[in-house]
Amino acid sequence: MEIKSVLNNVEDAQSATAFKDSANEPEKKSFIKKIFGQSNLGDFIFEKLTLLFAVLVFLLVILMAYEMYTNSRLSIAKFGWGFLTSSTWDPVTEVYGALPVIYGTVVSSLLALLIAVPLGLGVAVFLSEIAPGWLEKPLSFLTELLAGIPSVVYGLWGIFVLVPWLRDSIEPFLQDHFGKLPFFQGAPYGFGMLAAALILSVMVLPIISSISRDILRSVPFTLREAAYGIGATKWEVTKLVLSNARSGLLGAIMLGLGRAIGETMAVTMVIGNRPIISASLFDPSYTMASVLANEFTEATSDLYMNALIELALVLFVITIIINMFAQLLVWSMNRKWKKG
């Protein structure tokens, strides 16, 4: 069957060229080319069809922004930029200010990075520089498995394992020994900023470690060999590799940050969900994503719904900016070595 169709095509092609040669009409040929861009209809359709879908993906991102903008006009018109700086989030009196939830989002994400970055870079160094082949593959698989666990399962584990553990042992311990610090004030309920930051760090870790590992691997081996050649120890070689890869590693960290900011389910389940700004890690907090998860189906008035959609828009813009920077850093890193 296939050979037959191939032969048919060959015949088609031959007759086509024969036709062109004998007819010798340059005007007609250029006319076809003008309309289709190509002298072959099938190729034209196929290319434009794939192009259409690529345009669709392109438009999708713009459509998302547009949809959220038009559906949050009420709230944008009423609160303006004050939406971002006002600290009252009160559905009863219909006053919506996003500052506490932006605070909760940023602080929980940064705390998560504080834990996940050293660990993630450590794992990446271990995987790319130190681990022997037989250990590296299963370990990579395990970290990827960690990334594959659904967010809601992390949340479930958070509620029934992490939170009781924090409440009964970790938080009382911190309060006894460091109780004078502003970070460890208030009653240790378990649910709160600390639980959210811990669970986020576990979720962000595999992203940081796997992207950093790929970046470290893209650093050419000649660099390492040169360093070994002048007698450097393994750690000194690793330092050299790290400093050469720093822009890409920064990109990996920012991708982790983007993920932490948008993470919804696990955070919603352990953070306590109260829009307050407090320095204490024991206190409940709220993030943009968890406000959406909790209140979206309960929004009764148009203004409430608009305020929630505006919150989604803010989240969208923040993550897009972070991801753009991160992708550019990672891409420039990969390019640097491919060219050199």
Added chain:
Amino acid sequence: MEKRVELNTFSFFRRKIVNAVMLSLSLLAAIITIIPLILIFYYTISKGITYLNLDFFIHMPKPVGESGGGMANAIVGTLILIGIGGAIGIPVGILTGTYLSEFGNNKFGFMVRFLTDVLSGIPSIVVGVVAYTMVVIPMRHFSALAGGIALGILMIPTITRTTEEMIRLVPQSYREAGLALGIQKWKTTLLIVLRTAWKGIATGILLGLSRAAGETAPLLFTALGNRFWSTKIFQPMASLTVYIYDYAKAPFEDWNKQAWTAALVLILIISFFSLMFRIITRSKYKV
């Protein structure tokens, strides 16, 4: 002279010690990373196994207060939702990926590639909000269709980028051989290039589907959830992930236990996908 040698040996030892310390810290980081994985798997399996029986797969949820029952509707619902998602995400992903690798070496291709990478970083709950404004508001009620669309959008980046990368792996000589036989370019791409890269593309699809199966946030206010049997795509539909969320928050111990079982079943479904993923990639490198 003597002194200088001493100094060198000292600094040599110091470097050795720093080396050993840093390398063991790195090993420690690897070990610490594995601990939460073990803990989560341990608790999910040990707590989930108690309710894992045939009833869970074939029965419906019982009303509040009655123990027992299953999540048959949620399991079917999850499969239907990722089916709708796949029906949207797979064709868009494959065709966009094909465009990027075969025709996309220009500015527009660069932009699309960049936007797909950015799209993959957009929080899933934001995609849920967009599906709400685009589908739920015009239709005036929650529906499985809206949830499926949200999942489809979330699948697009994964499938697009894997397709592109896998098609790029196909040697240029394959394309040239096809063209040399006089086969039109679109037939060469479809019948030779895509067929050669098919296994790689399938792994991308499985990855996209398994991620979609674990999504909760985009379903909360699109597919919503449903306590009854429903396979209608214009009605709210149950899903395992939303059940886990609802049952984990509920103040009933029986529901909490069922949440663990649902988590176990969900992880089994996802592991099944990633097992197939492994099998496909393995045979790819063997042949």
